[in-house]
Amino acid sequence: MKIYLLGAAPVMALTLLAACGETATPEKEDAAATASEYERGPHRGRMLRSGPFALEITIFEDGVDPEFRVYAYRDDKPVKPTEVALAIELGRLGGRIDRFSFTPQDDFLRGSGIVAEPHSFDVRVVAREGGRRHKWSYAAYEGRTAITAAAAKAGGVKTEAAGPATISDRIDMGGRIEITPEGKADVRARLPGLIVSLDGNLGQQVRRGQLLARVESSHSLQVYPVTAPIGGTIIEKNVNVGDTTGDRALFVIADPAKLHAEFFVYPRDAERIRVGQAVTLKNLSGEGQLQAEVEAVLPTADVASQTMMAHVHLPPIASRTFRPGMGVEGSFAVAQTNVPIAVRTKAIQRFRDFEVVFARVGDTYEVRMLEIGRRTPEWTEVLGGLRAGEVYVTDGAFLIRADIEKSGASHDH
Template identity: 60%
Template sequence: MRAYETRRGARLSAALMLALAVGACGGSTEKAEGEKPHAAAADYERGPHRGRMLRDGDFALEITLYEEGPAPLFRLYAYQNDKPLDPKGVQVNIALTRLGPKVDRFTFAPEADYLTSPAIVHEPHSFDVAVSAARAGRTHKWTYASYEGRTTITAEAARAGGVTTERAGSAMLGETLPLNGRIEITPEGKSDVVARYPGRVVSMGVELGERVRRGQVLARVESSESLQTYSVTAPISGVIVEKNVTVGGITGGQPMLVIADPTQLHAEFFLYPRDAERVRVGQPVEVTSLAGDHRLASRIEAILPTADLTNQTLVAHVPLSGPTETWRPGLGVKGTVSVGANAAPLAVRTKAIQPFRDFEVVYAKVGNTYEVRMLEIGRRTPEWTEVLGGLEPGTEYVVDGAFLIRADIEKSGASHDH
């Protein structure tokens, strides 16, 4: 088990202007009848099996946590004058008082040369320990603290650091699908400029890329039949994106010019057969630029078949809004469409989850003390993560500022030590 003791005040993340004055971060003390005090809590005596040695006169008990099997279990070794004792002659009880408080009790039976308990020592291995051992009519008792992933921070410092908490409970987890696509001008945002009568272009007053307004005269054409000259005007406002004739050229059935309005945009997302059945008109979509710098919320306005019948893909149209410099026609774009929602009996905010050793954890809050809770995780969305184990419903846990709690625990020099 790990044990450490620190008392300090510290500032966390000065660059973020967050001051967390830390008090009483994870202590560990040991009080044993007949046992000499240690110079430091982490300097407890280790036994032949690298466990914690508890002494009372000429009797000693070595506490180890066996973690080689499927679950952590206690293994205890008894000694008389530092010589191993037959475990059949020793009775031991251990009580682990966890933050909360919650008490886990263990009784032991002899096995090989040690005492063991069938009860699992659940994570986190952070608790106040009370040990009672009986042998030859004598009782020996010890108490000590063994903490990990724990720190204490004043309420004022937590507020200053932006730490917020919530109670763990049920939540609706939205199911999403990722989509890939590109930005295109809508059909309403593009128009061909066609001469009413075939003829020769007498003049043209616009260039490729020039912005024009609806009704503006773009060119003059001399009709081949009447030899009269008439004006060709812009049917919509926008930008000249195609120019197919020049002065002196002959117009026919092909467009003279093409105008596109860069403010009338939509995203075209490709739906493959495995996803197409789950996507519907009206479903919400979050649209994100490939660089991730820009995003907006929209909805699917139409689902159309593509011209490619081989792969049977569909195209979902999603309207876009915002500055034209943000969304440009032809650029790639990512989307996340919400296709449904299901209730999770227990869930936490996804942003609250932090790494700790080989676990994903949240930090439970009891008073001014914060401690890791190792999670068994189910479904996950950007907002919520389902919890299948490791956390009790109603537990108050850190949402905002969780990374600061993690940083403070790491600064304390914590290690998983038994």
């Protein structure tokens, strides 16, 4: 179902509402009345009575967008709709007012517009029949609750205003964390000889130029030092004192702050992956999310899998969460579109058959049924149901939903 915002109704409705305040003797319902407490009419609508005259207010939505259908009675007998002039105002949370005029149709009065979701409002009804004016007011709330600022803060509820955002078309793929080529070095002896001392140990943090070993040259019998070519951690130690150097590396040093992620790009995606594209990375547990960029796409493909390799540069801070050899998931932003209204995807909840967010006005929270466009893990485009600038719950939305469900706020007319 599409969500529409209702504009101003015709002048007749405004005139009727303005005039009725002069002579009417209203019957006002208790604003706190629940659906089970008010009288229902033959069409299961809400009965409003004023002496012998009565209206039955229904919202009809069987196969059509929700609309008002109102039935009139005198002494509990149907009154022709042509004998009644009617106007209804709906006061929404946040101050918006939807106005409806009515025209006769068959045995009822039909409202002039769509009753937009949520069906949660303060209702003002004005009718004229037989030279008499009648007015009623009542509250009909659904998906609404009140929570103090202190309680919301304690529950971790956070909000922000809906507004423009950049929605990205994304490709997801798996990869692994590796140390960059410049972040890894083999430590070798310059000349063959006998290792006479070792100052480096497995797992040791070393700085560039630090002494790691002394070697006695087989040719000159002079002892020369072997130092660390880069700073980092010794991740391999391949010799002991008394060994000869040979061609093997004495040590392997790695700088854990110099990382990149390697992704295998399948042929179907190869033309869409470009250097500079934004990538959202997270480890396989779904934690440790990080924003990065594609730094290189290697031009060669693997013979067996026909995949290409994309390298994503990671900032030094990544070493706090990601380790070399770890599996990682990457979401590549291959195209971007600016949209006028979007909400954070994590804010969206289920309510009845709708995807919703919860708007906040002061200490009051109310459901907003969304018409949704494009969606990414971070942002979801909003096509209807929420206006730009409306404040909505981004964190703790499930607590708001639970409080509404506990209060029994129902979809009832």
